[in-house]
Structure formats: structure tokens, C-alpha cells
Amino acid sequence: MTRTPIVAGNWKMNKTPPESLQFVRDLLPKIETFGTVEKVVAPTYLSLTAVASALQGSPVKLAAQNGHWEASGAYTSEVSVAMLRDYVSYVIVGHSETRAYLNETDESVNRKAKAVLAKGLGVIIAVGESLEQNDAGQTESFVSGQVRAALDGVPAGDMARVVIAYEPIWAIGTGRSASGELANTIIASAVRDTISDMYGQTVAEAARIQYGGSVKPSNMAEFMSQPDIDGALVGGASLDVNDFASLIEIASRVKGS
């Protein structure tokens, strides 16, 4: 089973609209030749419309960092998946920062994931354990539980548009990444095996699973050379256009056909 690698830059709360536009204009000429990798950037909501126009006809796809399941209504500060659908290809849900700072729960992650899929978009579902859970040996059961909860009620036919990002919280923005081998073990046992349990082996083998957490050009090859890791969800290093282009180049070289 060949899975198309997917490298996504989660810009978090960084870059103004002009900076976002400049970034994608600088990026496009650098990544023309890496056709085997799916490339995604996730700017803030504020930049999405302008960046969507700039990316039209390009191989770079756009993601939103979140999205509400209701189409519209009295939800101050929220943006609905229905509003996003004309601009983005993916919506990220369940990032550990939205779980921690915006009270995202397994239940809201599940509602969001289903809303994204119902609108025909792809969803990147982020999961990952805390340092305390890791230290307590709870990583596999916790991550597996998050995957199960996020996918509850998602039909097998939608699974081709689901990407799971395994991001151990202790590795996000800390410079301390999991080793490639350790990340691969968790991804295989807690994510792919859970999908297999829920949907069977064929769906599980086709499912794309990213690693995230302090990914940078110097460790990208280590992650990409792992059999169960199909790409990366990148924070800090995705903000630098040369680093991001380099991550795509490495994914293409290591994973490319």
C-alpha cells in the first residue's frame, strides 16, 4: 500500500495576511519539483481568503486551524466549516493547543471532524499524550482512546479524507522530539491498530498518519524513514520558507516513489 506523504505547516497564531502571502509566493518556486508529496499550509483564519487566491492553480493546499460544526449562529469568535469550505482543502481539529486553551474535548473534536467530512473536506485530527501520561506509561491507551473518540460515527467511506497527526504534547515547541522509532511504534500500535480495530486492515493500511512535535530539517529524514509515518505536521519550522521547503524536499526524497 503506497500512501501519499503529507507535509503540513501549522502556522498557529503567526504571520499577518501580508506575511502569509509573501510566504506562499516565496514557497511556490521552491517546491515545484516535489510532486509526490502533498503540501499544506494552515495560516490563521484572517489570511485564508487572500492565501487561497494566491494558491489557486498551485500544488499547495490550504488548511484552517479549526472550524465549528454549526453552519452559523450565536457562537461569538467562531468560524464554521460551512464558511471555510470554499477556501480550504483541510481543517485541523483537536490540536493539543485548542484542547488545552479552547476547551476542546474528545466530543467536540468528533463533532468537528464529522462536520468537516460532511462538507467534503479533509480533516487532520491531532492526538497526543502529555508528559505525565507518557511518564505513567499511558501513552498507547490514551492516544488510542483519542483516535477512537474522534472517529466515532465516521463512516469507513470517509476515511480516505482523514489524516491523523500524532503529536506528543511534550514534543511540541520544546525542541525535544520523540525518536523516529518511538514515534513509529506509537503510530503503529495506538493509531493504525485502532483504525484497524474500527474499520479493518484495508482502511488502516490506507490511512495517513503524521508525526508532529519539533520536526525540523535536521530530524525530518529520521521520521520519514519510518514505515508507519506518512508525513509531518510542523509548527515552528514551517514558519521559515526555506526550512519548510526543505522538509518537503526531504519527504519527497525519503518517501517519494
Ligand code: 13P
Ligand atoms: P512544533 O513543530 O513547533 O513543535 O509544533 C508542532 C505542532 O504543534 C504542529 O501542529
